[in-house]
Structures are given as structure tokens and as C-alpha cells.
Amino acid sequence: MRIAVVGAGIIGACIGLALAKRGVEVTLIDRDEPGHGCSYGNSGAISPGSVAPVAMPGVLASVPRMLLDAESPLFLPLGYLPRALPWLAQFVASATPVRVEESARRLHAFHEGAVAKHVALATEVGVPELILQRGHLHLYPDELALAKDAGGWRMREAYGYKFERLDRDGILALEPRVGERYRIGLYLADHATVLNPLRYVQAIVAAFVAKGGKVQRAHVRSLQSLPGARWRVEAGEASADFDHAVVAAGAWSVRLLDPMGLRVPLESQRGYHVQFPGASQTISRTVILADKKIFMAPMEEGLRVGGTVEIGGLDRPPDLRRAAMLERIVRETFAGLEGIEPKTWMGHRPCMPDSVPVVGPAEGRPGLWLALGHGHLGMTDSIATAERISGMLVQPMKLTIQEKAA
Numbered sequence: 001m002r003i004a005v006v007g008a009g010i011i012g013a014c015i016g017l018a019l020a021k022r023g024v025e026v027t028l029i030d031r032d033e034p035g036h037g038c039s040y041g042n043s044g045a046i047s048p049g050s051v052a053p054v055a056m057p058g059v060l061a062s063v064p065r066m067l068l069d070a071e072s073p074l075f076l077p078l079g080y081l082p083r084a085l086p087w088l089a090q091f092v093a094s095a096t097p098v099r100v101e102e103s104a105r106r107l108h109a110f111h112e113g114a115v116a117k118h119v120a121l122a123t124e125v126g127v128p129e130l131i132l133q134r135g136h137l138h139l140y141p142d143e144l145a146l147a148k149d150a151g152g153w154r155m156r157e158a159y160g161y162k163f164e165r166l167d168r169d170g171i172l173a174l175e176p177r178v179g180e181r182y183r184i185g186l187y188l189a190d191h192a193t194v195l196n197p198l199r200y201v202q203a204i205v206a207a208f209v210a211k212g213g214k215v216q217r218a219h220v221r222s223l224q225s226l227p228g229a230r231w232r233v234e235a236g237e238a239s240a241d242f243d244h245a246v247v248a249a250g251a252w253s254v255r256l257l258d259p260m261g262l263r264v265p266l267e268s269q270r271g272y273h274v275q276f277p278g279a280s281q282t283i284s285r286t287v288i289l290a291d292k293k294i295f296m297a298p299m300e301e302g303l304r305v306g307g308t309v310e311i312g313g314l315d316r317p318p319d320l321r322r323a324a325m326l327e328r329i330v331r332e333t334f335a336g337l338e339g340i341e342p343k344t345w346m347g348h349r350p351c352m353p354d355s356v357p358v359v360g361p362a363e364g365r366p367g368l369w370l371a372l373g374h375g376h377l378g379m380t381d382s383i384a385t386a387e388r389i390s391g392m393l394v395q396p397m398k399l400t401i402q403e404k405a406a
């Protein structure tokens with residue numbers, strides 16, 4: 001069986017490795033070096049407790065004000081509003097209590113066991129040092145700010161995720177450099193952090209190649225269905241035929257699916273990070289400035305401060321005011337960053353209106369598989385996604401024969 005996986009981000013890399021381990025001939029195709037899309041600059045948080053979708057009833061009340069305020073965690077440039085409206089309408093429709101419960105149930109199924117899975121995978125691909133198991137500390141200035149997130153915390157509790165409430169002294173005992181502003185902490189001790197998302201993807205791809213997988217660097221121009229549910233992949237100047245094709249091209253997946261008439265409501269939620277080189281000792285675990293929706297991580301190469309949602313599409317240049325806002329907030333909150341010039345990055349989170357990724361066969365297109373829409377939690381859900389796709393793709397019969405032979 002020959003399979004093409006389009007996209008070598010964390011999702012495509014994990015799928016490639018899972019399939020190669022099952023003895024399948026896989027070609028992983030990306031126009032860039034593996035891991036240089038959204039998977040490059042994320043905050044590395046493995047957050048199984050984040051079962052609440054982005055579209056929560058409470059969030060919606062504040063959306064109109066947030067959308068037009070360039071300093072808020074959510075921003076939509078007015079010029080992009082007409083393009084975004086259909087997606088926003090679905091986002092709003094998915095925020096009813098019944099649909100939120102359904103999304104949480106489906107997200108939990110992806111998230112469950114994520115920390116143990118990433119510890120095992122990092123060990124398997126030779127980079128166990130990349131997984132930091134010191135928990136996540138969420139910070140709030142006051143009760144009012146905490147109350148705005150109450151729904152999310154209730155859902156974590158309902159799904160069995162344990163957290164501890166800390167006062168100012170408790171916060172300082174864990175993270176002595178947190179500034180005055182933050183008085184309430186909620187600590188999830190069993191959450192984890194990938195300390196270098198790019199190096200993690202590279203290690204997974206190296207393990208994939210060691211298992212016989214092929215990496216092809218080319219822009220995929222189109223996917224064409226052939227008789228017998230096979231697929232032709234036109235990549236760069238060449239084309240090749242495969243028994244199956246998996247689309248794991250992140251936020252750009254729509255550009256491959258639209259020409260086929262496959263409509264998936266996927267929108268880019270552009271996020272930014274600023275990274276202060278050499279300043280990772282500022283914190284010793286993932287710290288979340290929850291009122292600002294900012295994630296800070298002590299990455300291998302420095303202190304990474306990620307966040308903001310900007311619904312502005314795939315083509316606009318980065319809006320550096322968003323990154324400057326992250327920089328200002330973190331400098332106000334933590335001393336010791338004076339004189340350090342941060343590096344700035346923007347990436348495209350591939351987001352579905354209900355926050356639930358699309359993982360499985362493409363409807364009405366035998367042989368075509370979708371693994372996209374992981375939104376804010378693609379690192380967390382990458383292994384579960386790969387397990388699902390490889391489990392569905394490789395027939396149980398074939399597996400049994402191979403396992404017996406081994």
C-alpha cells in the first residue's frame with residue numbers, strides 16, 4: 001500500500017510515523033522543511049484538560065467588542081469581515097449549551113492520555129528531554145477575571161482533570177518572578193510542555209525516515225481522484241499515484257479541498273509569539289496569563305510568549321502590533337527582560353467553528369483522508385490523530401498478518 005501524506009507539520013509527521021511503523025510505504029510531502037508551518041512556533045503546551053471549545057456562550061457576549069479592539073486577545077481586521085462572516089456564523093451557532101457539551105465530549109476523546117502519549121513518543125524518537133512535566137499554572141488578577149473562565153474550569157473538573165487553587169504566596173512558591181498583578185493561580189500539576197516544537201517534529205520525521213518513510217519537498221498543486229479509489233498527487237513539476245492520500249496541510253488544507261468541491265469550514269486563527277533568547281529561566285513551567293489569553297513557555301532557546309487570535313486569512317502580512325502587545329504585557333508582568341530583544345513569529349492555527357478537528361475519510365471521496373482543523377491544540381492531539389488515521393487506514397487483517405510474521 002502506498003500512501004501520500006500532504007503536510008509535514010506535527011499532524012502529518014505523527015501520521016507518517018504511525019503508518020510507517022505499520023509497514024506502509026509513505027511519502028510525506030511538504031513545500032517547506034518539516035515543522036516550519038504552525039507547528040514551528042506554538043507554545044508547546046500539552047493541555048488535555050482544555051476540553052472547552054473556543055466558542056463558549058460566555059465568550060460570545062464579549063466578541064463584538066473584542067473583534068474591533070486591536071489590543072484584545074481576539075481581533076478581526078474590518079476588511080476581512082465579509083470573508084469571515086460565514087465561518088463566524090457557524091462559530092456562533094456552535095456555542096449553544098448542547099453543542100458545547102458535544103464538542104467537549106469529542107475533544108476529550110482526542111485529548112485523553114495526551115501527556116503519557118507524548119512522553120512515550122519523545123522517548124521513542126530519542127528526545128525525551130523535550131517533554132517538561134511540571135504542570136501548567138493559570139494566573140488571574142481577581143475573582144471577576146476568574147469568573148469569566150468558570151465554564152472552562154467546570155468542564156475540566158467534570159472530565160476528571162485535577163487542579164489546585166493558589167493564593168499570591170502559592171503562586172510565588174512556584175514562580176517567584178510573577179508580577180504584582182496576579183493574585184489567583186489555578187495549577188494543573190499533570191500537564192506538560194514540549195520545550196522545542198520544531199526539534200520535536202524533526203525528531204519524529206527522522207524516526208519516520210529510519211522506518212523507510214520518504215520525505216518529498218514540493219508544493220502540492222492538486223489531488224486528483226483516479227479509478228479504483230486511487231489518488232494522483234501533483235507536486236512541483238512531477239506527479240505520482242497512490243492508493244490513499246491524507247490531507248494534513250494545516251490551515252492551507254482548504255486550498256487543496258476547495259477545487260475538488262469539498263467544503264470544510266476551516267479558518268486561520270492567526271497567532272503570534274515573541275521569544276526572548278536566553279531568558280527561559282524567567283519561569284520554570286508553562287505559565288498562562290489567563291485574563292490576556294497568553295501562554296508563556298520556558299523553551300530551549302528562550303522564553304516564548306504566545307497568544308492572540310487574529311481572524312485575517314492566509315494572505316495578509318503579519319500585523320506586528322499584535323506581537324508588540326504580547327511583548328508589552330510580558331515586560332509589565334515579569335522583571336528581568338530588560339535589554340533582551342525578542343524574535344517575532346506568526347502562524348496560522350487551522351480552526352473549525354466548533355474547535356473539533358476533522359479526522360477520518362473524506363465524505364464521498366474514497367481513498368482520501370482528512371487530518372486537519374486542530375486549532376489551538378494540534379500539538380496535544382497529534383498522536384491521537386495519528387492513531388485514528390493509521391487505525392482506520394491499515395486494515396486489521398493486514399496488521400494481524402504482519403504481526404504474526406514479526
Ligand SMILES: Cc1cc2nc3c(=O)[nH]c(=O)nc-3n(C[C@H](O)[C@H](O)[C@H](O)COP(=O)(O)OP(=O)(O)OC[C@H]3O[C@@H](n4cnc5c(N)ncnc54)[C@H](O)[C@@H]3O)c2cc1C
Pocket residue numbers: 006007008009010011012029030031032033034035036037038039040041042043044045046047218219220221248249250251252253256270271272273295306307346347348349350371372373374375376377378379380381
Ligand atoms: C501562537 C500559537 C500557539 C499555539 N500553542 C499551542 C499549544 O500550546 N499547544 C497545542 O497543542 N497547540 C498549540 N497551537 C496550535 C498548533 O500549533 C496547531 O494546531 C498545529 O501546529 C497544527 O499542525 P498541522 O500539522 O495541522 O499544521 P502545520 O504545522 O501548519 O503544518 C501544515 C504543513 O502543510 C504544509 N503545506 C500546506 N499546503 C501545502 C501544499 N499545497 N503543498 C505542500 N505542503 C503544504 C505547510 O508547509 C506546513 O508545513 C498553537 C498555535 C499558535 C499559532
